[in-house]
Amino acid sequence: MPLFDTHAHYYDEKFGSPEEQETLLCDVLKEVPRIINCGITPSTSEICLGWAKKHAGLFAACGLHPENISGSRAENTKMLDQISGMLDDPECVAVGEIGLDYYWTSDNREEQKSVFSSQLDMALEKKLPVVIHDREAHGDCLDIVSGFRGRGLKGVFHSFSGSPETARELIKLGFYISFSGVITFKNAVKPVEVLKILPEDRILAETDCPYLAPVPFRGKLNDSRLMRHSVAKIAEIRGTGFDEMVRITERNAVSLFEKCTVLNP
Numbered sequence: 083m084p085l086f087d088t089h090a091h092y093y094d095e096k097f098g099s100p101e102e103q104e105t106l107l108c109d110v111l112k113e114v115p116r117i118i119n120c121g122i123t124p125s126t127s128e129i130c131l132g133w134a135k136k137h138a139g140l141f142a143a144c145g146l147h148p149e150n151i152s153g154s155r156a157e158n159t160k161m162l163d164q165i166s167g168m169l170d171d172p173e174c175v176a177v178g179e180i181g182l183d184y185y186w187t188s189d190n191r192e193e194q195k196s197v198f199s200s201q202l203d204m205a206l207e208k209k210l211p212v213v214i215h216d217r218e219a220h221g222d223c224l225d226i227v228s229g230f231r232g233r234g235l236k237g238v239f240h241s242f243s244g245s246p247e248t249a250r251e252l253i254k255l256g257f258y259i260s261f262s263g264v265i266t267f268k269n270a271v272k273p274v275e276v277l278k279i280l281p282e283d284r285i286l287a288e289t290d291c292p293y294l295a296p297v298p299f300r301g302k303l304n305d306s307r308l309m310r311h312s313v314a315k316i317a318e319i320r321g322t323g324f325d326e327m328v329r330i331t332e333r334n335a336v337s338l339f340e341k342c343t344v345l346n347p
């Protein structure tokens with residue numbers, strides 16, 4: 083039963099040199115045959131596209147992450163133009179990782195909102211789903227995506243940390259909610275509450291590796307092979323079997339990321 087990791091960052095230097103990163107990726111793909119590698123800048127998005135062309139089952143998301151926004155508006159416009167140019171690539175399956183982060187950087191909220199909205203527009207125009215990072219910005223994220231109501235915007239809130247009330251609103255807007263290793267943490271109260279109230283067809287699973295390794299590997303280097311611990315926990319909370327939850331999350335991932343339906347041999 084194949085796992086599908088909908089959110090990873092294999093170009094991260096925590097995985098070593100570019101050669102070591104790619105070697106690890108090849109090993110991981112043998113166990114987890116579908117992975118979406120998410121860019122956070124134009125250069126990392128370019129790496130994701132390059133690797134997606136070389137490795138069957140590996141797909142790319144291209145986007146400008148809120149932590150990587152520049153203080154210069156001209157620089158942000160240039161980076162958005164570069165991202166926009168990548169979205170027509172057949173290997174690009176989503177616009178991401180994009181969103182708002184008021185935890186690390188809260189002094190540039192207006193610019194974050196503007197860059198986020200621009201990328202949602204781009205996704206709509208290119209008919210691609212979005213992968214959203216929302217850290218301590220639940221109200222503003224909900225406001226912004228609500229502005230796209232009825233226009234066919236699809237996407238996922240990854241490793242979601244908001245309340246069940248916010249999750250309910252996002253579900254009404256057509257979004258999916260994704261769970262990382264955080265769901266296995268003892269202090270993960272809200273994610274467990276959210277998981278319990280979600281419709282079955284909106285649940286996704288991910289690693290966000292190299293970060294957020296699940297228990298019993300919390301704090302260690304994460305990779306897609308450890309995702310089975312998170313999926314086992316998701317299954318336990320939802321009262322289903324492990325294989326059934328693998329099937330559910332895989333089916334949901336393919337229905338959101340439509341370009342990932344073809345699993346190359």
Ligand SMILES: [Zn+2]
Nearest residue numbers: 089120179290
């Ligand atoms: Zn991420």
